[in-house]
Amino acid sequence: MRYTQNQMYQKINTQYKTETKPQATAHLAQTMTLLNMGNGEVEEEIQKNLAENPALEVDEIHHCTICGTEISFGSFCKNCMNNQLNQDVQYLTFVSIREFPTSDQVGDSDDYFEDGTVDRQTLPEYVLRQVGMELDDREKLVAASILTQLDDDGFVDVDVLELASYYHIPISSVEKVKSMIQHADPVGVGSKDAQEAMLIQLDELKKNKEIPELIENIITNNYHTLLKKQFSEIAQQYGVSIKQVEEIANFITENLNPFPARSNWGDVRNPKENELLQLDAPDIVLSFLENNPQNPIVIEVFQPANSNLILNSNYHAALKNVDKETKMKMREDLEKASLFIKCLQQRTNTILRMAQILVEIQEQYIREGDKYLKPITRAEIAKKLSVHESTISRAVSSKTIQLTNKKVYPLSVFFDRSLQIRTEIKEIVEKEKEPMSDLEIVKKLEKKNMHIARRTVAKYRDMEGILPAYQRKEKTK
């Protein structure tokens, strides 16, 4: 396979080319810290810089990543987009600004990546249609009012009092409307934040499913600890084992979606496909071009929102008309600002290149599933990209990736050394009529050229939640 893609990288690379200057050390330090962060954290960092540094400005105009011409939104102008599509390539790699299509953009022919198969009604319309028939006219107004305030993630902070007084209806009615919206598909829209959304989803799940105890408490009281995966802390607090907390965390990631609006909300038919595995929006998204599994894989590397930062041109112009001292300060601001921009670009560039290599290596895994995950190490990737191992290590840490199955995983899935064997074990167990002991499984695996110790089989079995042989016997009945 040849990559016409390479040409594109060159273009991007020249565009992002960074000269090393006296500030090289500061530059390095900042790139490192930025690389360590996921998009969410970087966003905070950007906001901080914007607030502190007047030389920094957000460019409202989007530019095509390849040719640089102005575009209304997205990452590419139509020409470049079409060029890319016409080329016979294996992968398409894009840098996108993170933004959820807002109501006026959904349905716009410009949104290339929107799943072409779903009905393109907007989220508010979609929800209103579900709840509408059960509401009287006034309540409909309230519903509409709430729904139009939804942000990109489908969240809204409803001021119940205000709505009630504005529409002259009792508070309880507003609450009722709010609750109906929240329980409509996608469950959790109209919540204040991810936390509330998940609690509501939990509520729904309760109806047909056993849910772990404590889970509500943990989401309510320990949300942030949970995000940071500090399970031991939570375990201590409730006096339960770490394993139990992990189980709860797994349950959450498998059954709840903290960003209800981000899943394919048009698609009611198979809501089970909408699960997210992580509690945050992904940094990288993989999908098939035009949603067709035969097509090339589209790699979207997301830049934190608002990251099309530029130097404030007025600031530069103003330099001439000030006294020496302020001039110095302003110069400093400008340098800091340009440094920051460069660092961001370098971060994106590194992640981009890494994503491309990873997809290249793990294509089979992405297309065909767990069984085909090739065990690789960060060091190998570093070598291929000729960067230091720690660079890759940073680039992988605290980043998430959405695979073509719409699930979000930590980027480190690609480096899971045992997933392949674990799925193999899973298959063996499923296939065998008579439960096999761990030792027998070892032998079976040897035939497939997978050499691991008996003890290890036991561990993997445990990880996959497969019961020991003697207990499986009863299950087969």
Place this chain on the structure above:
DNA sequence: CTATGGCACGGATT
């Protein structure tokens, strides 16, 4: 005696 889980060691990885 066999199957499995707990603990901990050492080498690899980050």
Place this chain on the structure above:
DNA sequence: AATCCGTGCCATAG
């Protein structure tokens, strides 16, 4: 330097 992971040894259960 810290962490992760496979594995060996041993205890325990059946």
